[in-house]
Amino acid sequence: MSFDNLDTLYRQVIMDHYKNPRNKGSLQDSVTVDMNNPTCGDRIHLTMKIEDGKVIDAKFEGEGCSISMSSASMMTEAIKGQTIENALKLSKIFSDMMQGKEYDDDIDLGDIEALQGVSKFPARIKCATLAWKAMEKGVRSEVE
Incomplete structure (x- = not known):
């Protein structure tokens, strides 16, 4: 598949998660984290x-x-059913991907891979990592 076709496919995946977010809503009696990107x-x-x-x-x-x-939609899909350890490992892989570092590509990232192009736009990395940082904060609060 050519780079242009792959780029188009990735954009479509991102827009699908944006227009049809998975796991939208709120849970009762749960770990809650509020974060923003000022x-x-x-x-x-x-x-x-x-x-x-x-x-x-x-x-x-x-x-x-x-x-x-x-990214929030993809992250919630990826961590459901995972151990805290695996959720944090996914977050580390995602962070490395956003920073353009080598990452463990033996793990199937699914739709998350569509966000790898964000690493070329440093101003947008904080947008992509916001939900992941919130997840890290929440799961770490459970471990401590």
Whole structure:
């Protein structure tokens, strides 16, 4: 597949998650994290059910650009059913990808891979990582 076709496909995946977000909403009796990106106004309200060291469910609400909201949608899909350890590992891989570093490509990132082009736009990296930072904060609060 040519680079232009791949770029188009990735854009379509991002827009699909933006227009049809997965896991939109809020959970009761859950770990709750509110974060925002003051430079662009993106904000997220993330709720997660964590039991026995595992992310049972995750939902988000918020406002922001297509990168921020689609990343939140992809992140909630990726962490549901994962152990805290695996959720944090996914976050590390995502962070490395955003920084243009080598990352463990043995793990199937699914739709998340569509965001790798964001690394070429440093001003947009904070948009893409907002939900991931919120997740890290939430799961770490459960471990401490």
